[in-house]
Amino acid sequence: MISKILIANRGEIAIRVMRACRELGINTVAVYSEADKEAFFTKYADEAYLLGPAPASLSYLNMEKIIEIAKHCGAEAIHPGYGFLSENAAFARACEKAKIIFIGPPANVLEVTGNKIAAREEAVKAGVPVVPGTGECPADFCQLQDDLGEIGYPLIVKPAGGGGGIGMVIARSDADLQRALTLSPQMAKKSFGVASVYIEKYIERPRHIEFQILADTQGNVVHLGERECSIQRFHSKVIEESPSTALTPELRAEMGNQAVRLARAIKYVGAGTVEFIYSEGSYYFLEVNARIQVEHPVTEMVTGIDLVKEQINIAAGLTLSVKQEDIKPNGWAIECRINAENPLRNFMPSPGTLTGYRSPGGVGIRVDSGVYNGYTIPDCYHPMISKLVAWGRDRNECILRMRRALYEYIILGVDTNLVLHKAIMENPRFVSGSLDTDFIAREVGLLADMQRIKERDKSLAERLSTIFYRPKPQ
Structure with a gap:
């Protein structure tokens, strides 16, 4: 069994993971930002280490620092909880390189699931029903209209690397769709670093x-x-x-x-x-x-x-x-x-x-x-x-x-x-x-x-x- 786990998260999910560890007889390590220095999860853990300033980019998303702390304290595994680095393929790969167990899917699986176009394609291959739509949108609008064929409006444009509804734009006409194909990639690039988008039939009130x-x-x-x-x-x-x-x-x-x-x-x-x-x-x-x-x-x-x-x-x-x-x-x-x-x-x-x-x-x-x-x-x-x-x-x-x-x-x-x-x-x-x-x-x-x-x-x-x-x- 694993004897020590670093929890690369905060709040209730950090405590939830620590509770499971305690029942399994596993020592726990908390990492925290300056904003969380008085948080309960930092007191509940067996050990706690400061990551950095409050912004997540300088603390809970700091892959190098988290792995450095894990090595320093002898943690054999890292549990990422949800959000932050939990679905980050690069982090999973960095853990593997550092010979630290990432408690989650392998990096190659995260690369598929983290790209909604790729995940959609795998679902099609597996025979799982998908909403009628496209793969990655072609640059040519006329080609796109041909690809959409008989699907018809309303449509929804979605970021390939998105989540939480960010960057999703509903289109109910050609004019809406052209606007959505400008707006959605911009929001996707800003939020996820990847501008790729795809289109599906928008199903009302599912x-x-x-x-x-x-x-x-x-x-x-x-x-x-x-x-x-x-x-x-x-x-x-x-x-x-x-x-x-x-x-x-x-x-x-x-x-x-x-x-x-x-x-x-x-x-x-x-x-x-x-x-x-x-x-x-x-x-x-x-x-x-x-x-x-x-x-x-x-x-x-x-x-x-x-x-x-x-x-x-x-x-x-x-x-x-x-x-x-x-x-x-x-x-x-x-x-x-x-x-x-x-x-x-x-x-x-x-x-x-x-x-x-x-x-x-x-x-x-x-x-x-x-x-x-x-x-x-x-x-x-x-x-x-x-x-x-x-x-x-x-x-x-x-x-x-x-x-x-x-x-x-x-x-x-x-x-x-x-x-x-x-x-x-x-x-x-x-x-x-x-x-x-x-x-x-x-x-x-x-x-x-x-x-x-x-x-x-x-x-x-x-x-x-x-x-x-x-x-x-x-």
Whole structure:
């Protein structure tokens, strides 16, 4: 087994990985920026080393410094978490050169999954359904129109190396498309360093469904069922759940088998997800996320399988601990991403000091958090406070537990999106399971619901805030 792991990340995912390491008897090493010197993950780790200034480019994206620290402290492996360097093929290759285990797919796999055009081509080869569209766009607009053939508008132009919806531009006419072919490459170059784009048919209001996969170095691949990630804002996930209300057992098995087929085709190793969009009975490959996902706890809650432990064991060369027939999901799980932002003010970020913090608990509740009472959320990273997860024997019980957990969650000192989650959990369309990726944008009553709930819970917030000690003014 590996005896020491450096976690090249921050916040709740750093703590999540360290927890798995502690259960496995593995020593942990934290690396942190100047903005994170008082963060909980730096105290939880067995060792902690300063990376550099707050900007990620000078700290969490500093490959050379991270590898230097790993060598210095004797870490045999690096876990990249999600974001930052987690899907960076150059970093995986640098780890390999330094004889340090990268806990993730090999560099050659990351090169395929990191290029959406290449991943799309592999899906086509594997016989996995893809959205009608193109490979890399030709420079000649007339040639492009010929390539698009009978697809028709609306279309969406996507960066080949993109993520998080950055650089995606919808076109509903020739004029829109010409503008999109100028704008999208510019944004792609600025954000990802690669200007290549491709085009797909834009499917209106689909559902976003992803399948969790695990693959070891011996060629064993399994899927652990699906997660529904349709509640999004600007292509960024807000709420996830497992299973999906859209899938029949037959369709679930078919899509899971397609995910496994693609993973085998690209010789995938580690934990990852194969993502699909689903609309009117049909599904299409979207992309591969070659890392642990933010929303992985919902799968852990319904399967009982620790995905981070599996990642570590796979990296150590061990065989998967489960076979496909062993995986029998039980119950329902929902995750709410709790952020320091104000949904009543266009989701304006709200960094600052937590003057009061108490997380919920009780049967079926899990909180993955990187904060504590008195902690200051920095303004230089994503303002995630925690991931709140509820489990129930069925979806109704799960929603009721989530409502109760949101009710008792106390966060003072910063604005949060708790009121948005409360409104969604009470929304009739959400409760009925009628979901799509435009849910938040199109559910016009949400704003009024949030304002009503804020007023309704105002006295509760004031009452609960009294439990926190505040020194009397001198």
